Amino acid sequence: MDKITDMPMVQVEWDLECAMAEYGTGLLRLCLLYLGDRALAEDAVQDTFFRAWRVGGFRGESSEKTWLTRIAINVCKSYLLSPWHKRRADAEVRDALLADAPPEADDTLIRAVLSLAPKYRAVILLYYYEGYKAREIAELLHLRPNTVVSRLKRAREQLRPMLEEWYHDG
Known part of the structure; x- marks a missing residue:
């Protein structure tokens, strides 16, 4: 039961x-x-x-x-x-x-993601690498969907300056 x-x-x-x-x-x-x-x-x-x-x-x-x-x-x-x-x-x-990783691989993105605080890293990994939606991530992490959306937004804000040159180089 x-x-x-x-x-x-x-x-x-x-x-x-x-x-x-x-x-x-x-x-x-x-x-x-x-x-x-x-x-x-x-x-x-x-x-x-x-x-x-x-x-x-x-x-x-x-x-x-x-x-x-x-x-x-x-x-x-x-x-x-x-x-x-x-x-x-x-x-x-x-x-x-x-x-x-192969020697010629660009590790900028993964280094940036790994530098995030664990709570932000988790939502980025689940959203972008595993393809879960915010609602599903909320269920997985036992959070409210709005919390997941906020963490995604803050993680993106933290990643943006770290990846700005990398993004524009390619």
């Missing part, structure tokens, strides 16, 4: 292997952008699927992608709050993220 509605919860047929194949790459990209470290991101994705399996699978209360993304965000947040991660330097994190 669902504690909120006192209605029986419906369990949806959920295939872990199919979910991993369909959403694994996107979740890895999200975790990599969130955490800035490939090995840590891989661990976070593995932990995401483990937690999803441990709760008994997808119940159908949202889309499967939204559900897994929410779990991944929670995993990344817990990793970021760990004492080990707090001791790492921001420059080291950015360098680790950019190590996988």
Whole structure:
């Protein structure tokens, strides 16, 4: 029974292997952008699927992608709050993220996004990199839609001066 509605919860047929194949790459990209470290991101994705399996699978209360993304965000947040991660330097994190990029790749945009405060970085990553709408981001982050829109606006305002020369060079 669902504690909120006192209605029986419906369990949806959920295939872990199919979910991993369909959403694994996107979740890895999200975790990599969130955490800035490939090995840590891989661990976070593995932990995401483990937690999803441990709760008994997808119940159908949202889309499967939204559900897994929410779990991944929670995993990344817990990793970021760990004492080990707090001791790492921001420059080291950015360098680790950019190590996988081809040498000729322009890293200006990703460096600018990673320099944002976590609350702004999260909405930018979910909106631009993952393609979620503001309403969906609000559900994922447990915020009001207006808060998400405000954070997107403030993040864009912070990114604009950092990217002005980069944008006009291309």
